[in-house]
Amino acid sequence: MRKLLLVLLACLPALSFAQGFQVNLEGQKQIGMGHTGTGLLQDGASVFFNPGAMAMLPQNYIQGGISPLIFKSVFNPSGSNDQFYTKNKIATPFSFYAVWGPKSNWWKFGVGVYTPFGGLTDWGNQWQGKYALESLNLKAIYIQPTLSIKLADFVSIGGGFVYNIGSVDLTRAIPVSDANGNDGQARLKGTGHGYGWNAGIFFKTESGITVGIDYRSKVNTTIKNGNAIFGVAPSLAANFPQPNTFTASIPLPSTTSLGFGFYPSKRWTLAADVNYVHWSVYKVLAFDYAQNTATLQDTYSPRNYKDAVSLRGGAQYAASDKLFLRAGGGYATTAVLDGYVTPEAPDANRYYFTGGLGYKLASRLDLDVSFEYEKLLSRTQTNIESQLSGTFKTHVYIPGVSLAYHW
Amino acid sequence: MKNFKLYLYILLLTGLYACKPSVQTPAPSHGSADFSRYISVGNSLTAGYADGGLYLEGQQNSYPSIIAKQMASVGGGSFTQPLFADAQANGSGYLQLTGFTATGSPITASVTTNLAVTGQTAIPGFGNVITYAKYTGTDLNNYGVPGIKLLHVTLASYGNLNGFYERLLTGAEGTHNTAYLDFITAKPFTFFSNWLGNNDALGYATSGGAGDLLTDKGTFAALYSAVMTKLTASGQKGVVATIPDVTSIPYFNTVTVAAILAGVQKANPAVQALFINAKSDATAAGTTYAARPATANDLIVLTFPTAKIGTLVSTPAGMLPYGLTPYSPIENQYVLDANEVALTKDYVIAYNNTIKSVAASKNIAVNDMYTFLNNLKAHGLVVDGVSLSSAYISGGIFSLDGVHLTPRGYSVVANEFIKAINTQYGSNIPLANVANYRGVKFP
Structure with a gap:
């Protein structure tokens, strides 16, 4: 009769998805120039940046690149001198493009495989926010077959279908101790897929300025029957039934881009891009467990993101026929409102600088390297759900390299 | 190509070693207080009593020891507790959760091995007193004595009546004549915490109003004043805590x-x-x-x-x-019953008015645990992703005896003390990391 209901609120893992997960690393030449490219004709990366520009590319391309990314966050809890750091883990966003069309014809076909969203954050199991998150490995790989058509010498259009393979692997401590005083552990691991599209238009104006407009649609990615693995003290096992699965749906937001290319001299290329990311689609995050108990309820977390804007600029200087120097930078506003910042990707307004080098190893083979330094402005927050209170600060370091063969 | 390599190396080095982000925190400051020798005065809560007993793990997670750890960066000195030896780590014995019945009721069992119990002495006119292995260290900062009431602090013979106090004193059981108030003030100190008075109401309440008496309000006021006068005799600063409403604890709210x-x-x-x-x-x-x-009011x-x-x-x-x-x-x-509840509440409010007015008259910080625990009962509390409440076992704050706290509960209390100290003295003792301390252990 000594009734006891074990209601352990707020110990349920849920995935938070943030702007920090948008990975802007889709081509080494473009990264070097501040990740501009919607209004330029650089290489096969147009499959991503603007399918409309593809038909205007003077050559055919096969290219691949990788950008090992180090995401270094620190958290200082409010009223404390502690500084908790994310572990040194290297994420590997990559891109692969192939673009082909008959020489000097009015169409080109292309395929892109790239990673527009992802995150790798590991705070470890000893930090203050371990009940909010220990680690997260999130990946989205887009596969995009694309067709582009030249309507006239000055305008071309293109569009592609996007298939997304998404995966998530999240761990979090559960605040119930076992007999040895160790926390319980939750792990959510699953894969899912989604569909979308990417379309753009590209103009060469009479003044020589090139203009591109691109729209990448929302991709609703649904993870079905992911594994929900709970490790708790044996006496609580009935509260966290095993095996269990979860279903969650993540809307990867749409992006509208407008880009310009300027060519003040033979050696110089200047570019500017504006991106509008429709994060406001992200209202709630719902988690549905296949087996519920009084302790393990489905979760429904409000996110209420707002749309975000990024401004980018970059320049390329052809130092010789073989060597290209690039530099750029940008500023992006956060999509996350105050009170909703979470340790998955502690989001904030951010700015970044990039630099790059291109070298023609052979007449048909380009080697491109880039480096990006990104700084998220520090943000002091109390999360409305977890009450985790403190200051996040993040630096991101991204070297990158790619090879492109063109003919 | 050589240049490229060099360039890459430089980039990698920059990335890995340079500018690791860090957050600027305010310079440590002890404000107008001096934490170099902090002593804690109080009862079982101060001693780190938990799960119906005093044992080593509870002592190691007592709120004074957590406060002292956090004080280290702002001039705090060493903090010594009368810890039980490892071989006697289970101290007085305590309750352990061993499982749940089919209907979800918890099953507990007493830990009876590796105790520090040394015997039982009959004290004439009082009864049997269980004695424990003596604390033999010369240094002592945590003076928490389980069971002590404010009513007892000037009682010279009290060392003979309470085995937890007895173990701190030199000499044989039955021969002690040092009053608690004299014992705690025998050595100089610079800062104190005082959370005495709980048992003056709790003893009556936990016995259902049958086995104990409420300390008279006037006696309480006179003794509290005397204790505070002595603790601040050399201008020492400190912090006091109010007494919880006894009905805010799971001991009275679980079996309804x-x-x-x-x-x-x-x-x-x-x-x-x-x-x-x-x-x-x-x-x-x-x-x-x-x-x-x-x-429902009973x-x-x-x-x-x-x-x-x-x-x-x-x-x-x-x-x-x-x-x-x-x-x-x-x-x-x-x-x-309802009348006993009303009577106890009335006394606790009177005690707390005394505590607050005496503290105010001496410019001493007040940690209002009465309000804090009432709020916890009414609204719960979420800290660092942990949802805490005053529910028995699942609430995370209270230990298996339904009165005393878990290490997590004591860390939350330590933070309330720290906030009160920082506010009063302009110091910035860093808060403890509540996520580092456990709740109830489940088998």
Whole structure:
């Protein structure tokens, strides 16, 4: 009769998805120039940046690149001198493009495989926010077959279908101790897929300025029957039934881009891009467990993101026929409102600088390297759900390299 | 190509070693206080008592020891506690959760190995006192003594009556004559915390108003004033805490009249009410008790053996089911009835007014645990992704005895003390990381 209901609120893992997960690393030449490219004709990366520009590319391309990314966050809890750091883990966003069309014809076909969203954050199991998150490995790989058509010498259009393979692997401590005083552990691991599209238009104006407009649609990615693995003290096992699965749906937001290319001299290329990311689609995050108990309820977390804007600029200087120097930078506003910042990707307004080098190893083979330094402005927050209170600060370091063969 | 390589190396080096982000925190400051020798004064809560006993892990997670750890960066000195030795780590023994019944009720068992109990001495005119292995260290900062009331602090013979105090004193049981107040102030100190007074109300309440008395309000005020005068005699600064409303703890809110009645009605739907032996008025002087039906305002203690309900007991009216008739009511010691609740609340409010006014007169910080624990009961508390409440076991704050706290609960209390100290003295003692401290251990 000594009734006891074990209601352990707020110990349920849920995935938070943030702007920090948008990975802007889709081509080494473009990264070097501040990740501009919607209004330029650089290489096969147009499959991503603007399918409309593809038909205007003077050559055919096969290219691949990788950008090992180090995401270094620190958290200082409010009223404390502690500084908790994310572990040194290297994420590997990559891109692969192939673009082909008959020489000097009015169409080109292309395929892109790239990673527009992802995150790798590991705070470890000893930090203050371990009940909010220990680690997260999130990946989205887009596969995009694309067709582009030249309507006239000055305008071309293109569009592609996007298939997304998404995966998530999240761990979090559960605040119930076992007999040895160790926390319980939750792990959510699953894969899912989604569909979308990417379309753009590209103009060469009479003044020589090139203009591109691109729209990448929302991709609703649904993870079905992911594994929900709970490790708790044996006496609580009935509260966290095993095996269990979860279903969650993540809307990867749409992006509208407008880009310009300027060519003040033979050696110089200047570019500017504006991106509008429709994060406001992200209202709630719902988690549905296949087996519920009084302790393990489905979760429904409000996110209420707002749309975000990024401004980018970059320049390329052809130092010789073989060597290209690039530099750029940008500023992006956060999509996350105050009170909703979470340790998955502690989001904030951010700015970044990039630099790059291109070298023609052979007449048909380009080697491109880039480096990006990104700084998220520090943000002091109390999360409305977890009450985790403190200051996040993040630096991101991204070297990158790619090879492109063109003919 | 050579240049590229060099370039890459430089980039990698920059990335890995340069500008690791860091957050600027304010320079450590002790403000107008001096934490170089901090002493803690109080009862079981101060000693780190948990799960119905005093044992090593509880001592190591006492709130004063957590405060002292956090004080280290702002000029705090070493902090020594009267810890039990490893071989006697289970101290007085304590409760362990061993599982749950089919209906979800917790099953507990006492830990009886590796105790520090050394014997039992009969004290004339008092009774038996259990004694524990002596603390032999020369340094002492945590003076928490389980069971002590404010009423006892000037009692010279108290060392003979309380085994937890006895173990801190030199000399043989039965021969002690050092009053607690003299003992704690014998060595110089610069800062103190004082959380005395709980047992002056709690002793009465946990015995269902049957086995103990509430300390007289005037006596409480006089003694509190005397303690604070002595603690601040050399201008020392400190912090005091108010006394929780006894009804804010799970000891009185877990086994409810409604739950017991529902259980009885499952077997016998005809039963309309439970009967208790209740106090007839809400005065301290009143001694009249009479049987009446129990209501939701009558609080059953956590330790009530619910199996007694319905068993036949001998009464003047014959053999009758326990708790179900006015002739066989639930006994007084298992119930803090509505009048006793009102009386206890009235005393606690008076004690707290004393504590706050004495502290104000000496410019001493106040940690208002009365308000904090009432808020915890009413609204719960979310800290660093952990949802805490005053629910028994699942709440995470209270240990298995329903009165004392878990290490996590003590860390939350330590932070409340730290906030009060920082506010009063302009210091910035960093807060403790609550996520580092455990709640109830589940088997």
